[in-house]
Amino acid sequence: MTQPPAQILVLTPTARLARAEKRCLASARSEAGESAWRAPELLALPSWLGDMARQALLSGIIDRVPITSAQARLLWQQVIDHDVFVGEPRVHALCERAWRKIHEYRLPQPHEWPELLLSEDSRRFRDWAAKFDGLCRARGVVDEWTFAAQLPEWITSGRFVLPERIELVGFERPPTPLFEALFDALAEAGIDLRGRSQRLEPTLPATPELQQFIAPDDE
Known part of the structure; x- marks a missing residue:
């Protein structure tokens, strides 16, 4: 009896790279003379996190509805608009970015920050x-980052339906501590995880500072 093909998920860091990888796979199969093939599931990491959030809601792992970054x-x-004058639109983006970095680098939550070490801007962000x-x-x-921060623990406990194999494509930079923990959890759950890059040692300060001169990232 023929064994069914292994469930394979290909993850890329960005949606643009996911589209490019799909084109490359299709071109390679076509050049090999194939007219039909079973393509692996290919997603950008943010899309996959969204899928995991929906699975968590439907399976009862979470009881709050996941929202997108735009909704957040x-x-x-x-x-913020209750406290900030119109004319400071970058404050929203700065706070979003700080919230993301806190979770990506697994830093202490704002309510845990030592009062004596906080600047005025840090206190405002904490509030x-x-x-x-x-x-x-x-x-x-x-929101997506509050959910993502808890995902490694849930994966390790076996609460998700996962593919047999996950291939990481295009992850040239070392992962942040959150995604390192996520990849560790997948491996611990028995997933055949391929394409991991070198571990990143966290270098951010324990208490993030809000700086209005920080340039937006290009992710």
Whole structure:
């Protein structure tokens, strides 16, 4: 009896690279003379995280509805616009980026920051973060980074349906601590994980500072 093909998921860091990889795979199969083939599932990492969030909701792992980054941005604006004059639009983006970095680098949550070490901007961000989290809970939603921060633990406990093999393509930079933990969890769960790059040692300060001169990232 023929064994079914292994379930394979290919992950890329960006949607653009995912599209390019799909074209390359199709071109290679076509040049090999194949007219039909079973293509692996190929997703950008953010899309896969969204799929995992939906699976978590449907299976009862979480009881709050996942929201997109665009939806989270509206909540940040609602929180911040009560305190900031119109004319400071970059504050929203700075807070979003700080919230992401806190989770990506597995830094202490704002409510855990030592009061004596905080600047005025850090205190304001701490208060906004608390209001943002409270607003999410009040509306029964969870943002992508709060969800992603808990994902490694849930994967390790075997609460998700996962493919047999995951191939990481295009991850040339070492992963951040959160994604390193995520990849560790996948391997611990028995997934055949391929294409991992070198571990990144965290170098960010324990308490992030909000700096308005920080250039937006290009991810």
